[in-house]
Amino acid sequence: MPQFKLAVLPGDGIGPEVIAEATKVLDAIAGKYGHTFDYTYAPVGAVAIDQTGEPLPEDTLALCKKSDALLFGAIGHPRFDNDPSAKVRPEQGLLKLRKELGLYANLRPVASYAELADLSPLRPERMKGVNMLIVRELTGGIYFGEKGRKDNGNTAYDTCTYSRHEIERIVKMGFVEARARRGKLTLVDKANVMESSRLWREVTRELAEENTDVDLNFMFVDNAAMQLILHPAQFDVIVTSNMFGDILSDASSVLAGSLGLLPSSSIGSTVGMFEPIHGSWPEGAGQDRANPVAAILSAAMLLDHLDLRDEAADVRRAVNEALAAGVGTEDLRPREQLGTAAFGDRIAKGV
């Protein structure tokens, strides 16, 4: 009987509620297939700052390192947002986790659900056939480059640095993902301005020679931001740097109509991290209103990563069936509105 050790980091805001539904669905899978998922819970983010003074306590990090995978809720609390000079902030926990676990690739799929076409801010004809994956570099670039102050604090700088090695491994992943999908890869950069982007293009061109079955194209980030709104269906896999990926993956995430639907994975080393993209939504916390689908589909990505493919497919099918049946949380404006827990029950029953 296969046994898996999962680190569960519910974090802040609605994190705990949606993660509870994800583990509910994993339990249903465990029952159906005879697996055992051992959950160990640990604090991260604002709750961890409150308990230990640190957004990512040593114990939490140690737990993650010895787990098979990591289920993550959300972090962030408004009391930190309006204080950019705060020395300790929840986000630091997330950034440190990515770096320490070597999670250099963030995968964000965005697809349109026919049943939910009305929710998209885009006109329905623009959303037809939207099915893309953003592969964002997650442990390099301007996020982790040298930064600081000069001139008595009156000048500030951040450095965007990329090495050939960092670019190679993420672009390779882009090619692999593209091959498993519709065979199209778009490198998004700003090679007409940035030297690091020129290195991305160089390396990508070299890798293209071993990946001639994938249709590769290049796009400047400003144009990509337009194309995502104008013709999102043109994209299959986008691969890009940390900062551009942050912006473009959030832009693309609103197309589907609700952030509450979208999962993500952050991978690289052996331990993968799986996380709904929606953030902590502090105003909604504790009210049984949050959509658990993003967390549940993150659990499906986790199953895929553990090579439990049938199990992952079951979860996705159960989600699709529930959405097709017209049930859902308020954000989906469903025919039959449910709370977080009841919606999770419904999906868990369907696996």
Add this chain to the structure above:
Amino acid sequence: MPQFKLAVLPGDGIGPEVIAEATKVLDAIAGKYGHTFDYTYAPVGAVAIDQTGEPLPEDTLALCKKSDALLFGAIGHPRFDNDPSAKVRPEQGLLKLRKELGLYANLRPVASYAELADLSPLRPERMKGVNMLIVRELTGGIYFGEKGRKDNGNTAYDTCTYSRHEIERIVKMGFVEARARRGKLTLVDKANVMESSRLWREVTRELAEENTDVDLNFMFVDNAAMQLILHPAQFDVIVTSNMFGDILSDASSVLAGSLGLLPSSSIGSTVGMFEPIHGSWPEGAGQDRANPVAAILSAAMLLDHLDLRDEAADVRRAVNEALAAGVGTEDLRPREQLGTAAFGDRIAKGV
């Protein structure tokens, strides 16, 4: 009789065609008000590379410096786009022009035209009331910071640097613009990650004390990319750094339904530069298909900058009347389709 010296840089692709319509409209204004506009033409971009080997020849720059204002078409040609290692590229001309003329502020207004609501990729209800101005810093940040290679070319870096002085002057402009509009200013940054963003917040908070009549808020760039698609009407004036402004102004520009409608100004020193945002569209060049409105409205911004307010208002009225009458180029899917020159004639007649 007031006389104005205008440098005209039509540039590449459709640049010359749309600029011809802008000067046609300026001529109509000159006739009506008894002004004289002296146009001096000079090459920039790919055409300048062909003629002189330089994207911004010395003579062109010298001409700009001694003019009252600068009307700019577009630059860029596909033969440079697929060669990022090319030593000389049209974009360099534009970047050098901005830097040499001290054009530190790029102003990009985006508004929805009721008549053209069907063109927007967004649903009509999302577009209602959209009327924003993006104030983008244009001569600093990662565009102009130190950049290069290390480790035998295997590591590349770009530096985003901002000084208090650079931030102050552009944020001040943001406050001024907000005060003249609906009184709301949004600073877009990534202060949870970037040190330079934290300096932007610091300086902006200080300036807020002298600008208490303006309603100031802060937004992370990833969230701003979402909000522009979800609720674009929430924005009045956005002020942001060079790179974020590049991305967000292009994202917002597609909301109105056609890039062919949108003007821009780049200001700072005494000489202002006025430029349609649409780029050179090489495939459309020489076919009398390009929409001249963006260039014509850029001329209106130029008139405003020369303090010819009534004249500018006349141009805008003439554009609005033509659009309301249902005439336009193909991109507008008008009731009565015209070519570039005929559409320009129509607007010129209306001033």
